[in-house]
Amino acid sequence: MKIVKVLGTGCANCQNTVKLINEVAQAKGCEIRLEKVEDLQQIMSYGVMSTPGVVIDGKVVHAGGIPARSKVEGWL
Amino acid sequence: MNSITDTGQTSRHAPWGWLVLGCIAWIAAYASLVPFADIAIAVLGLTRETHPGEAVHFFFYDTPKVLLLLTGIVFLMGVVHTFVSPERTRAMLAGKRLGIGNVLAASLGIVTPFCSCSAVPLFIGFLSAGVPLGVTFSFLISAPMVNEVALALLFGMFGWKVAGLYLALGLGVAIVAGLVIGRLGMERHLEDWVRAMQATQSADYEGETLHWAGRIDAGVAHVKDIVGKVWPYILAGIGVGAAIHGYVPQDFMASIMGKDAPWWSVPAAVLIGVPMYSNAAGIIPVVEALIGKGAALGTVLAFMMSVIALSLPEMIILRKVLKVPLIATFAGVVALGILVVGYVFNAVL
Numbered sequence: 001m002k003i004v005k006v007l008g009t010g011c012a013n014c015q016n017t018v019k020l021i022n023e024v025a026q027a028k029g030c031e032i033r034l035e036k037v038e039d040l041q042q043i044m045s046y047g048v049m050s051t052p053g054v055v056i057d058g059k060v061v062h063a064g065g066i067p068a069r070s071k072v073e074g075w076l
Numbered sequence: 077m078n079s080i081t082d083t084g085q086t087s088r089h090a091p092w093g094w095l096v097l098g099c100i101a102w103i104a105a106y107a108s109l110v111p112f113a114d115i116a117i118a119v120l121g122l123t124r125e126t127h128p129g130e131a132v133h134f135f136f137y138d139t140p141k142v143l144l145l146l147t148g149i150v151f152l153m154g155v156v157h158t159f160v161s162p163e164r165t166r167a168m169l170a171g172k173r174l175g176i177g178n179v180l181a182a183s184l185g186i187v188t189p190f191c192s193c194s195a196v197p198l199f200i201g202f203l204s205a206g207v208p209l210g211v212t213f214s215f216l217i218s219a220p221m222v223n224e225v226a227l228a229l230l231f232g233m234f235g236w237k238v239a240g241l242y243l244a245l246g247l248g249v250a251i252v253a254g255l256v257i258g259r260l261g262m263e264r265h266l267e268d269w270v271r272a273m274q275a276t277q278s279a280d281y282e283g284e285t286l287h288w289a290g291r292i293d294a295g296v297a298h299v300k301d302i303v304g305k306v307w308p309y310i311l312a313g314i315g316v317g318a319a320i321h322g323y324v325p326q327d328f329m330a331s332i333m334g335k336d337a338p339w340w341s342v343p344a345a346v347l348i349g350v351p352m353y354s355n356a357a358g359i360i361p362v363v364e365a366l367i368g369k370g371a372a373l374g375t376v377l378a379f380m381m382s383v384i385a386l387s388l389p390e391m392i393i394l395r396k397v398l399k400v401p402l403i404a405t406f407a408g409v410v411a412l413g414i415l416v417v418g419y420v421f422n423a424v425l
Contacts, residue, residue: 009194009196009197011194040196040197040200040396040397041269043197044197044200044201044204047201048197048201049162049163049166049194049197049198049200049201049202050161050162050189050190050194050197050198051194051197063163064161064162064189064194065189068293068297
């Protein structure tokens with residue numbers, strides 16, 4: 001099981017990213033645990049400057065905008 | 077979107093053919109703006125000699141023109157953004173001195189992708205990488221104010237001279253305000269946890285490298301995102317503009333916002349702009365209508381800069397990382413800069 005974290009302060013783009021990842025995970029039947037990190041200090045601790053960012057198993061894989069669907073499919 | 081499912085970007089050729097077709101269609105559409113508006117009012121049974129006819133003609137000419145310009149420039153910027161990530165900008169600014177650093181930061185603010193909801197992470201990210209506070213502020217002021225949407229709209233409605241002046245003066249305000257804040261040495265007015273952060277070295281996120289197919293995709297995505305979001309504002313703005321255009325008497329604004337208006341009209345315009353929170357797209361059509369009715373360009377541009385650069389919501393977000401004296405200084409310095417711009421514009425033009 002993959003642990004996926006979406007880093008973002010709660011703007012529309014972050015919410016859409018969460019939704020997209022959920023959709024793709026369901027479509028692929030892939031089990032993930034999705035967390036939303038909204039605390040600024042925690043976000044900063046990943047070194048991400050432009051939100052939303054995506055962290056999979058502790059590694060930053062994306063930052064700055066909603067990821068493309070194909071990219072999300074590649075991660076899961 | 078399209079049905080392309082492969083993710084390997086090297087395996088796909090860039091859609092140059094579509095890009096060329098798109099350019100031709102764009103130019104053809106831009107060349108037929110006036111005939112389009114003429115036909116539109118003819119179909120509605122109106123003529124330009126009447127008030128409603130003039131208002132409707134304005135609407136049908138301006139709307140497609142502004143949307144076309146916006147689409148073109150936003151697409152270009154979407155492609156440019158794939159070359160300049162915030163991470164790269166930060167690396168270029170780290171350790172730069174005041175002065176040259178401020179100029180560089182303000183210029184990079186134009187081309188670096190920026191969304192107001194990541195203003196705070198960006199702010200901290202810059203500081204923690206060793207970008208000086210004053211330089212960071214130059215970036216933070218320039219990025220929202222001198223953006224592609226504002227420039228595209230100004231260019232569409234007033235021509236390249238006004239767009240160029242706005243670009244130069246916006247950069248000027250960002251550079252000088254950042255310099256002043258840097259000189260004042262206000263680092264102690266950062267929130268404590270932010271200062272603690274400065275010492276830690278953050279992990280570097282390696283942005284992926286894109287090929288041209290990916291860059292063009294990014295441009296298209298940017299257009300969908302921005303134009304999809306702002307078109308209702310533009311319609312509303314041009315609607316208001318059209319109403320003023322057709323009905324309000326020619327010199328209605330001249331006594332309040334015109335060249336001969338009292339000296340306080342510029343500060344008043346800035347003050348009115350602060351609580352208003354709109355993006356460039358929503359405000360510029362109104363601006364055009366105001367100028368059409370005799371308002372002075374400097375006063376109106378000061379109003380516009382104030383609406384975009386000094387917004388109450390942004391300051392509330394910044395309060396998470398800045399103490400009140402620093403926010404007050406930031407707002408004060410930027411407001412002062414905008415005032416100068418307003419007076420200079422009014423005096424020169």
